[in-house]
Amino acid sequence: MKVLTVDDAVFIRVTLREMLERHGYEVVGEASNGIEGVKKYNELKPDLVTMDITMPEMDGIAALRKIKQINPQAKVIMISAMGQEKSVKESILAGACGFILKPFNEEQVIRGLSKFKS
Amino acid sequence: MVSEYSQVSGPGLFVFETNQLLDKLELLILGSEKNGGLQASMDEVFRIMHTIKGSAAMMAFQNISLVAHSVEDVFYFLRENRQTTVDDSKLTDLVLSVVDFIKGEIAKLETGKSLTGDASGLTNAIQAFLAEIKTLDPVLAGLPLKSDYEVMRQSFIEACRIEGEEGQTICEAVVFFDDDCGMENLRALTVLSELGTYAQKLEYAPGDIVENDATADLIRYEGFRIWFTTTASMTALHDFFAQVMFLKEYSLMAIDHSDASKPRIPRCIDLDGPLVTASESAGQPADATGDSEQSLAAKQSFISVNVAKMDTLMDLVGELVIAEAMVTQNPELQDLNLDKFFKAARQLRKITGELQDVVMSIRMVPLAATFHKMTRIVRDMARNLDKQVELEIVGEQTEVDKNIIENIADPLMHLIRNAVDHGIEPVDVRAAKGKPLTGKVRLEAKNSGGDVWIIVQDDGGGLNREKILQKARERGLLDQDDSGLTDKQVYAFILKPGFSTKECVTEYSGRGVGMDVVAKNIAAIGGAISVDSAEGVGTTMSIRIPLTLAIIDGMTVKVGDSVYTVPTIAIKESFRLREQNLITDPDNREMIMIRGQCYPVLRLHERFKIKTAVADLYEGIMLMVELEGKSACLLVDALLGQQQVVVKALPGYIKKMQGIAGCTLLGDGSVSLILDVDGLIQT
Amino acid sequence: MSELDQNQLEAEEDTQKGKFLTFALGSEVYGIEIKYVTEIIGMQTITEVPDLPEYVKGIINLRGKIIPVLDVRLRFKKTAREYNDRTCIIVVDIKEVAVGLIVDTVAEVLNIPEQDIVLPPQVSNHDYQRYISAIGKVGQDVKLILDCNKLLNDEEAERLEIVR
Known part of the structure; x- marks a missing residue:
């Protein structure tokens, strides 16, 4: 399963990559902001996108909307933090298929994503 | 956590990234202090704190995560309520203390200690601050929404x-x-x-x-x-x-x-239309996107590389250059007519040369980050000492080798502290002298030839020639008549060990680090420092440092069976001695007189106890070397050639000795010692 | 390196246990535990480094790595001997410090069972005594087993040299 991770924190990206790759996911790309994320989505056509909400240049919700325009079936999972309820609501209404709360651990991520593994 | 899953990746990346964010944040805050408050940059402050909070929580560093969260809350509120007025200087102080706290914790992490810092006081202060600004806004005083x-x-x-x-x-x-x-x-x-x-x-x-x-x-x-x-x-x-x-x-x-019966509480939701709240905040980031789209391209074109890998790459390129020379200048090729080979060899040489240049340039880092750290120091000191000081930074884009950056920060910090602490006068003194009330410290970097100059200049009180001379006499540093000393020579005394003309000890001086340590640290990276001053007008400290430590231009010379490399930068000229130039002083020391100047003679074979057939001054070649105003003539058997060499350290087992700076590999694979001209002249 | 690490290393290098590389200085045969030895090379061009003790001959270029070389003869205060085509440099790695040891000639790799290794006699007037950690008996011969750590880092010996 091909995954694209979009997060401005390298730390989170690396952590996610390590977690996912240990469980048979293929992280095909990483992006550090929304603009790059949309671009990479277009290029790589991943099965799944993990999307941080708070990012420079273009935030995760705007990027989610753009991705949904490109492909209404796109599966985008938001990475959010406690206290960001408002943004999470917004992203769900914009078509996010789920969200993972920071701080997350490997087990949680894999459990959450396993629902999409076909 | 369940043990079958390993914990998130190690703290290295977390430390690295958080430090970067903190530096950026600090710059942002200090910059906004000049340009009308934090309001303008609150989106970015919010984002940085948010990222730090998230990453710290992932690493289970609760204390960092919580305090970052409290700051994030404040900026979240400010973003949502842009009309709110806040006490900028109080907010700045709070954020800076949080930066300091997190930096302190990160430093512990880097040295492998456990995180013990308690930020609850700080967190409380920030929460109180948030509560305070919330009460200023009557509409929002009733937050948050909670139900039973x-x-x-x-x-x-x-x-x-x-x-x-x-x-x-x-x-x-x-x-x-x-x-x-x-x-x-x-x-x-x-x-x-x-x-x-x-x-x-x-x-x-x-x-x-x-x-x-x-x-x-x-x-x-x-x-x-x-x-x-x-x-x-x-x-x-x-x-x-x-x-x-x-x-x-x-x-x-x-x-x-x-x-079925009619439900009372449940209600329908319009899945197509956005929520009111959603559309409100959606406009915000979209605006920001347009503004900064252009800067994106530049930001994205950087990657972080492990320094150890860079060092390895550097070593390998050094080896490659040597190997290339070993192949193309192989003695077995001599007298052969190999047009095509030499053509190909020239191409190889060109490419290795370019490769070397590129690798060198990769190691070059702008001084900007180091310089901007000083902004904070000046700000804090000025506040604590109740002075008004402005730091002007010029040429921050000047690049120097990564190794040098690491070694220049401490000496630079000391010079800046000195300038603010001892240089710039208190406001009342400045007023009395008719100077502008705000003192100025200028930090400048520039390229000049093969060197980089870093200059710290203040418009403070300057140095007092008489005081320094008196102190030098007390310390026994003056052995002869001092009237002939130039100002520069006099000021140079402050770089000597145990020399301080300051009677009062403030928080920033008297830390046991003197100017002599600064001078020593700078010398350790192959640089030099000089002092100039005018009483009442200010002091200028000029540091000259080489662009890079790793590759130098060297002259290879022969002494007996040994081949030494002399850094070209130190060589003034080479010549054969003529009888009329040699003079012997009453102590039977040999001196060479050239153009009215006297130079001591140093026979390298004697200094290094090497057997050579060329012991006679007239038979060998004299190499005049000069560094920091001191000169000598070295006697060597012969000059072999000039080439770029990769500096390698001597093995740790061999203790560092005066006169040898390191070693390098020559084209034939043999090892040549690189002379430390400064060390040689001193002995 | 802590004792624990050392133990671990030893466990890992079980196959190397009891194996010694022997070399000769004149008529005496010495042994070095094989785990210290990284390679054996022929004589190289040595670059002399000034101001070093006589037994440190200088530095050599080992495939780009600069390592110091010690003349074991001189270290043991034996008379110097000219290097010839049998002279070898044994490169040892002790506590991550690579050093070359110049010896007259390398003999062989020997298996010396633990029971054949005994402590050296306490009384001795030889200078090299201090560098011997044990004596291995192989048939009628004895091999003097070197204490590599002491060979490299014998501060006491350094001080004695200065006094003389």
């Missing part, structure tokens, strides 16, 4: 039913989420949003999941209940629920039509 769990529970207990149309099934689903997933109300919202594709009519309980985040608790314990009409098959619906993230368990059943 019991009321929710009551409303939930009343069962609900809806009516279906022909051909539609009415279904009831109850969903429970994983215990640790958090924000259950929004998980429920996700289910609703996705279920929209299958359902025509949709009702649910609790009904206020969007507005009321407290429903999360209710759903956690009681589950989330949905009634909907659908034309989809049960199999399709089961497939759908199986795909819901963090779904612990669910029940799905078709219900009898006749049972």
